Amino acid sequence: MEDIKVPFSEVHYITIEKLGNVPVTKGDFQSLPSHVQTWLAQMIQLCTPHAVHICDGSVEEAEMVTKMLVEGGQLAPLPKYENCYICRTDPRDVARVESKTFLITKDKHESVPHSRDGASCVLGLWKSSDEIKKDIDDRFPGCMRGRTLYVIPYSMGPIGSSLSKIGVEITDSAYVVLSMRVMTRVSSDIWKHLRNGEEFVRCLHSLGVPLPAAQPIVNNWPCNPEKTIIVHFPDSRKVMSFGSGYGGNSLLGKKCFALRIAGRIAYDEGWLAEHMLIMSVTNPQGEEKFIAAAFPSACGKTNLAMLTPTIPGYTVRCVGDDIAWMRFDKETGELRAINPEAGFFGVAPGTNMKTNPNAILTCLQNSIFTNVGETADGGFYWEGLEEETPAGTEITGWTGEKYKLGDKTKKSSHPNARFCCPARQCPIIHDKWENPAGVPISAIIFGGRRPEGVPLVVEAFNWAHGVFLAAQLKSESTAAAEHTAKQIMHDPFAMRPFVGYNFGKYIQHWLNFEKNPNNKLPKIFHVNWFRVDENNKFLWPGYGDNIRVLDWIIRRVNNEDIAEPSAVGLLPKKGSLNLQGLNINWDKLMALPKDYWIGDVDETLQWLDGQLGDDLPQAIREEIQKQKERLSKLQ
Template sequence: MEDITVPFSEVHHVTIDKLGDVPIKRGNFQLLPSHVQTWLAQMIQLCTPRDIHICDGSDEEGEIATKLLVENGQLSPLKKYQNCYICLTDPRDVARVESKTFLITKDKFQSVPHSREGANCVLGLWKSPDEIKKDIDDRFPGCMRGRTFYVIPYSMGPMGSSLSKIGVEITDSAYVVLSMRVMTHVSSEIWKYLRNGEEFVRCLHSVGVPLPTTQSIVNNWPCNPEKTLVVHFPDSRKVMSFGSGYGGNSLLGKKCFALRIAGRIAYDEGWLAEHMLIMSVTNSQGEEKFIAAAFPSACGKTNLAMLTPAIPGYTVRCIGDDIAWMRFDKETGELRAINPEAGFFGVAPGTNMKTNPNAILTCLQNSIFTNVGETADGGFYWEGLEEETPAGTEITAWTGEKYKLGEDKTKKSSHPNARFCCPARQCPIIHDKWQDPAGLPISAIIFGGRRPEGVPLVIEAFNWTHGVFLAAQLKSESTAAAEHTGKRIMHDPFAMRPFVGYNFGKYIQHWLDFEKTPNNKLPKIFHVNWFRVDENKKFLWPGYGDNIRVLDWIIRRANNEDVAEPSAVGLLPKKGSLNLQGLNVDWDKLMALPKAYWVGDIDETLQWLDGQLGDDLPQAIREQIQKQKERVAQLS
């Protein structure tokens, strides 16, 4: 759809240091591509900022932004490390706001499925262009008064790669500038890829607090939670975000562009934009395979991407920990993937030298920590670091409360969704081809969730269609990454429930359709569950570095080794086919398929998918559900 903000009127008096009446304090507006100039001029008219800063990605620019944020009290240096800072947000602005995140299309069912009457559709929220115009007109005019209008040109993926895409984000937050420099490829070189009017994703963000303001600013963190809004225009490749400065709501290259908008572009162009890590595993024979894996937030995706193998002879290398863009090569048929991001935006609590030493080592310099605790000697601290921090260490919690470690077990240093933001290039096990513009060939795709009961350690799909079904019925305990509270099992198909930018039924069919191209070399699809517990609520599987044992089996299956046998829910490892040397695990409990559980599970899955998707649920998935019903009925 066309811009629904303000009409563009001709911009007069453009000089090297001024656009109309607005000073340009950094950058040269006249050197930008004309269609970028037109859009920026419209947004300047809309937002009425104090001045303009066109970002170039230079080190000097990073130093300027950092100094400004420290002076404003938004960042504090962590003196224990090199160029690391801590940031504390307003307690009302700590997570993705799924309930305020909308897709805007003229046709509602371009965005959301035809849910059954009475079903509360959670597979996207839609508003009409007329509805959202009222919301935008209530928020954005004058929203940057007294603030700087930052223009951030960035590439998602290696600059110049045919698999990459270009975005430009406007923001009034220097914190966003600093974080986008970590998470994306920010550079003035971006403009040369737009010289001939090429498409780019247009992102507008404002904290929603024009100056001067009478509202109270908590932790020097401007935000407007009562009016927070994140809206996507998939047809015109635009995102507009208001009121929140928190990661996923403000770093618009991340979930907004890299999944919702890119997913719609991928649908139009015939590729996949997925909530997946990318890793390589090299076995003891020196054979390397690349794997993509999808997990809901806080299910160990980053830990798996940076895994330290618990058995000798194996090497893991990280390509990315959160998002994968994948295309089938037209010549070879290989599914090739890139990580469109340049950094890690990981959940901090629970990360330590046991669970993920590589993540800890990655963020010891040039990193931003948000809503974590701080030790008296200027180090970061969060829940999970108890064994690595001396008892009695004075901690300042993200709430400002001070306490001594170990004296009161009820004290919490960090928000459950506290984050570290660090450059991927610093990861000790980053793959030397992580920025390969051609992408890397995927041999296996893994889906997984946090399932405390009933679900085996690993399942291989019978075929591609069955694998798409496994992904469609993915479930997991809810996490702190969104505004949900409490632990309950939630459906999260493809680990993409909050992130698909168009009708979810069409998204599932898009996956199914890749089987129709004869040249496509379809990777095997798997489901894993590290989180099954026994009757005492103890984990049956040790996880972490021992997950290499499952990855080894997956690689062997990718090579078609005869180490699997059919079951009611898919192919399971033959007993003895997993390397369990040195472990004491109860194989029968790990792999058990309790009939009552699976009968109830498949009935509930059908009810949920049918309710959410209605007639948009692909017939192939209905057939898979019926086949699983029949197989489960035969369980003893």
């Protein structure tokens, strides 16, 4: 199913100890940098594929791989659009597997904090080298038997930028080849930047299904859920992933490299790798500000990054929707950011022409849709598109079940269904989105789903208080990971599953940027679009109306006198937020229930202390105490 047929005359061979000659059906192994050759040879010997394909990222290659996957039944064309395809995964392989994701360091507490006795640490999972060796030896030897091993050279960020990093992913999944081509910059030019032995992140991925398959393959989607594991070696900049073909587990340039490994590199080198969108907002006066914002997965990052303003005179441009790499410029002191990705891997359900028209327009060509529904006329469908799809339309759901639109007992798509599309196609992509120097960040926003108690927007008193706001971030859980029931979960910095080293050191890393007087520290804010009333109705309309909050934030960046102190931070003065045309209960939206907040800060301290123990920075303990004192004075 995953073999690219090439003329015999075009096949080259490499000699691998114990394997003999292994055919190379695409690319020239001997021309690769020597340290890349050495690593590839070791991985080929470990995985024993029947052929090797060295990717070049070309259109011709993509067309060839796509044709093969369509013929094999893993992809199906969506004829309603240009060069769009749909696939359905094994129902057991639909989300990130945080419980099977590990960090490997010699010292356990380089990876995870010194949690208090009795606390189950969720800020990273660690295994020893001896333990993980057993797991690897049980999985990877021979794991690609009968399959093609693909070598994917890619850059996170513009190729050649001083803010970018290089990775090479080995995989036996052609679906990963196509998706990595969308999500990263795959090119043979990468090899030029490794000629002198430069560092690259080594990524090995296997579906864990050597051929012939021992078990039935569901939906033409090979995977091995019982043995899925994702392993990070931060010291040696290496990732090994086994058993899952789902994006967050198999596209190793995403969370694995761009956050966990890059975060450790950023810690070592003095910058930040964050789970953040990057956007620009230009006001009616023509003043443009760049903003970075962090939200847990499926909490509206993509919607905000591609926001369509509901009030006139404002322009929003998208730089990135998921990940930001940020570094303070040594000369100017500005915090400059790049989006290291080249595509969007967005949650499909809920996305429509009202909530995010730019996302819909972005994915109408050259896109891959996973676990969504399909209309009878060859279009995509998911929950949220009801008003844009005629009633009675025949839908084929992601499980293969057919039904008529209007049957409310049926679901077309998995809650974590995804679209994967090139960022360059976004109608509002910023013309500087690939600027090698990055863009200057004026404000950083954190936020989550908080149904009660938390006001629409809060500005931090200062940098340390802003870091505390990020550290105490909580949100209602979503379908992006394997959690099932809705619950308010701690997700500090929206990075709970993504930090590649001791979380206490990560928080201190943020605090340390204040020590350099040359750094122009952005203002920090917390937002909550999701507060509800006693009838469980949202108090804020959200979506395009969030421009009203961004307008207030930009005015605060310009130091306008439109904020007043409260127990939890600076809140908008009544009347300072543009609410024209809205019917908003301001008092409910901005209320600070004293009992709720006292309980919340106590619970926050208990949780942070339990998770981090002595690794919780003293500055955060001091901020918690200050907030307690302020809350005690609330009426």
